[in-house]
Amino acid sequence: MQKPTRTMLFSDKAPKPVGAYPHARQVGNLLFLSGVGPRKRDAKDIPGVTLDEDGKILQYDIETQCHAVFENVRLILEASGARWDNLVDVTVFLTNMKDDFLTFNRIYAEYFKENQPCRTTVEVNALPTPIAIELKCIAVIGSGH
Structure with missing residues (x-):
């Protein structure tokens, strides 16, 4: 049995990872994105x-953070040769489910009108940087997708 190709991928437009990990990793026709937050590349704020x-x-402002996170996901997908429509699974980490879920859910629906991947949303106590949202995504790429 042949081992699937494993390729680490980085975007020159998305924020730099805050640790020793790639923006994404392709294994066969699956693309796994590392956790994506709202930070901007080379910006302090x-x-x-x-x-x-x-x-x-x-x-x-959860609305501003949501739009920034979705933009960063798009940048990583594009740098990896994928598109928004290739997303098949999204895990959402919110630091304040009670106050932020309805706003997040409304904005999420704007971005996922056509493609509706599986989704899990959980509340976490904190994220590695001072942010209120992070996404973990899986996409299918390659021929026929």
């Missing part, structure tokens, strides 16, 4: 986030 001098969140 995070869209929709106001921090105090200690780096703690003073306030955030």
Whole structure:
């Protein structure tokens, strides 16, 4: 049995990973995206986030963060030779499900009118950077998809 090809992929437009991992990894015809947040490449400020001098969140705008996350996912997909319609599974991490889920769900529906991948949404206590949302995505790429 032949081993599937494993390729690590990076986007020169998406925010740099905050650790030792690629933006995405292709295994066969599956593309696995590492967790994607709203940060912008080479920018100190995070869209929709106001921090105090200690780096703690003073306030955030979940709508702005959602749009920034979806844009970053698109940038990584495109750099990997995939499209939005190739997404088949999305895991959503929110730090405040009670206050943010309805807004997130409304914005999500705007981006997924045609393609509707499987989705799981969970609340987490914190994310590695001072953000309120992160996505983990899987896409199918290659011939016929």
